[in-house]
Amino acid sequence: MCTYQTERIGIRGSGKGRDGWFSLTDATVYFDHPVHFPAEHALTIDFLNPARGAQARVAVELDAASARALALGILASLEAVPPELLAEATPGA
Amino acid sequence: MTDAMRAETVEIRGSGGDPVEAYLAQPLDGGRHGGVVVIHHMPGYDEATKEITRTFAVHGYLAICPNLYSREAPGASPDDAAAAARALGGVPDGRLVGDVAGAMAALTALPSSNGKVATIGYCSGGRQSFLAACSLDLDAAVDCYGAFVVGAPPEGMPWKVGPIVQMAPDLSCPLLGLFGAEDQHPSPAQTAELEAALTAAGKSFEFHTYEGAGHAFFAVDRPSYRPEVAREGWNQIWTFFGTHLAG
Numbered sequence: 001m002c003t004y005q006t007e008r009i010g011i012r013g014s015g016k017g018r019d020g021w022f023s024l025t026d027a028t029v030y031f032d033h034p035v036h037f038p039a040e041h042a043l044t045i046d047f048l049n050p051a052r053g054a055q056a057r058v059a060v061e062l063d064a065a066s067a068r069a070l071a072l073g074i075l076a077s078l079e080a081v082p083p084e085l086l087a088e089a090t091p092g093a
Numbered sequence: 094m095t096d097a098m099r100a101e102t103v104e105i106r107g108s109g110g111d112p113v114e115a116y117l118a119q120p121l122d123g124g125r126h127g128g129v130v131v132i133h134h135m136p137g138y139d140e141a142t143k144e145i146t147r148t149f150a151v152h153g154y155l156a157i158c159p160n161l162y163s164r165e166a167p168g169a170s171p172d173d174a175a176a177a178a179r180a181l182g183g184v185p186d187g188r189l190v191g192d193v194a195g196a197m198a199a200l201t202a203l204p205s206s207n208g209k210v211a212t213i214g215y216c217s218g219g220r221q222s223f224l225a226a227c228s229l230d231l232d233a234a235v236d237c238y239g240a241f242v243v244g245a246p247p248e249g250m251p252w253k254v255g256p257i258v259q260m261a262p263d264l265s266c267p268l269l270g271l272f273g274a275e276d277q278h279p280s281p282a283q284t285a286e287l288e289a290a291l292t293a294a295g296k297s298f299e300f301h302t303y304e305g306a307g308h309a310f311f312a313v314d315r316p317s318y319r320p321e322v323a324r325e326g327w328n329q330i331w332t333f334f335g336t337h338l339a340g
Contacts, residue, residue: 004135004217004246004254004278006179028180033136033315035172040307040316046176054166054177 006030015047015058022056025049034061043067097121098150100143105159105199108191114160114167115196116143118150125207127232127338128200130193131158132214132221134309135183137175138162141314142215152331154338155203159196161189161221182253183217186224193225207340211266213330214239216309220257226268227260233337235269235330238308240278243286261290267297269333271326273306273319301329 007029015024026048034042042061049056062070078086100118107113116138120126129149133142138160149156161184166174178184197210211233214222219239226234236242246252268291272284279287281302291298303310303325309317311326 004183004240004252006182006252008180026180028176030179033309033317035136035175038316040309046180048176048180050177050180054169054173057173057176059172059176 005032011047013047017058018055022049022052024058025051031064035059037061037063039063095122096151098147100147100150103157103199105157105195107159107163107195108188111164113163113192113195114138115199116146116158116160117199118147118156119203119205120150120153120155122153124153124205125340126153126155126205127207127334127340128155128157128197128203128210129334129338130196130200130210130212130225131156132189132193132212132218132225133158133161134214134216134218134312135175135179136216137171137178139171141312144313145215145311154334155200155206157196157200159192161192184221185253186221186257189221190225190228193221194229197229197231207338209233209338209340211235211334211338213237215311216240217254220254223264223268224257224260226266227257227263229265231266233266233269233333234264235271235333237271237311237326238273238276238279240308243279243283258287258290261287261296262294264291264294264296264298267299267333267337269329270298270300271329272300272302273308273310273322274302274304275307278308299329299333301326 009027011027013024024047028046031043044061047058103117105115131146146156146158162174162178166177209232212222212225213235215237219236220242222234223236243258303322306319306322310319310322
């Protein structure tokens with residue numbers, strides 16, 4: 001099915017795409033038909049910078065278990081870091 | 094008699110007179126032919142959809158597929174274009190109707206046109222095929238598993254689409270609906286609701302819901318492909334267009 005589901009998140013960071021590194025401003029997250037991963041559905045994350053055009057995109061397609069493990073891994077990494085380092089790693093925040 | 098055909102990228106005038114990229118395929122046998130506007134699925138104007146467009150030409154139809162994401166992502170690869178369009182909330186309904194009208198005009202302007210035009214759409218394009226058929230003067234329309242003709246996308250999402258079942262009284266042509274019994278978008282209950290609305294409006298339609306198939310059973314490059322169901326679906330399409338697009 002086409003879920004139409006789309007979470008859109010404003011982000012700050014950088015990603016490496018077809019033409020090298022670029023600044024990221026947006027991410028979309030959705031569980032829908034993948035382009036490349038051989039399954040009917042996958043959790044897709046697009047890291048985007050729409051101002052630089054549609055090709056300014058880093059995409060990943062994951063099965064549901066992998067996506068959950070990744071999400072928990074991200075949270076575990078952040079929770080293991082001293083708060084002062086998190087503040088330092090968020091310029092302009 | 095020749096079986097030669099020609100397929101190429103062209104530019105048409107879409108909604109608001111905007112230039113829109115499109116893929117045109119036409120038989121070269123010197124005869125006159127009905128036209129088919131192919132409305133691509135949410136993953137975009139991709140190789141599989143261009144193959145579908147060529148298949149219509151092989152079967153004797155003038156076929157054109159407008160790139161509905163031309164504006165968001167000119168020149169981008171289909172997957173990047175689909176991601177960009179998704180982030181922006183998809184294709185607005187009014188713009189879709191204008192782009193299909195432009196594609197229809199491009200087909201009927203061809204010297205080999207017999208003046209008749211149908212739409213066919215897949216996935217999000219199935220809903221858009223119904224939308225076009227309720228908004229424009231068409232000779233036939235096919236809805237392949239279009240979600241959210243009945244029902245609305247999840248709340249809080251950026252999508253610009255809503256239910257359009259209420260447009261059933263405006264349907265301008267016979268409608269063929271091809272659905273999977275295991276699909277949830279649209280679910281069999283939702284296609285039954287559309288069927289009831291069309292019946293109440295006195296419209297001509299024919300729905301087939303296939304067991305053993307879910308969404309996207311025509312998509313040859315995806316795990317959802319169901320060869321037997323797709324073959325039967327294609328047969329329904331040839332019969333339907335043979336009846337309604339004949340010169």
